[in-house]
Amino acid sequence: MTHDDSHTQTRRGMTRAELLALPVTVDIGTAARALGLGRSTGYELARRREFPCRVLRVGSSYRVPTADLLRVLGVTPEDRDAASPVE
Numbered sequence: 001m002t003h004d005d006s007h008t009q010t011r012r013g014m015t016r017a018e019l020l021a022l023p024v025t026v027d028i029g030t031a032a033r034a035l036g037l038g039r040s041t042g043y044e045l046a047r048r049r050e051f052p053c054r055v056l057r058v059g060s061s062y063r064v065p066t067a068d069l070l071r072v073l074g075v076t077p078e079d080r081d082a083a084s085p086v087e
Contacts, residue, residue, distance in 0.1 A: 019075050022066045025056070031064035034073065 014034045022030070028051075032042025035052060045051040046062045053068040070076070 016075060019070060019073065022069075024067075025063040025065055026069065028055070028062045028064065031069050034069055 013036045019034060022034075026034075028042045028046050029039040031051075031053070032039055032045075035042075037045075042051065043062070046055045049055075051064070053072045054065055056063045056065065
């Protein structure tokens, strides 16, 4: 069980390369993971309109603009050129 717990912790955040490879918008679960939050916490913050960045409501789902997410995380598109291939 300890092995599974440590794997969950390492997957919680995202690397710079993963962040820069995200599509134009992402779901709340992906945005929450990028911010180091749990999926349930992300959805709760979105419902309360307290998510750390802009959230779009599209029908019954939430979408987070990746540009806003990257801005909150302090990652700029220029970082794409500086990102090392191995992290």
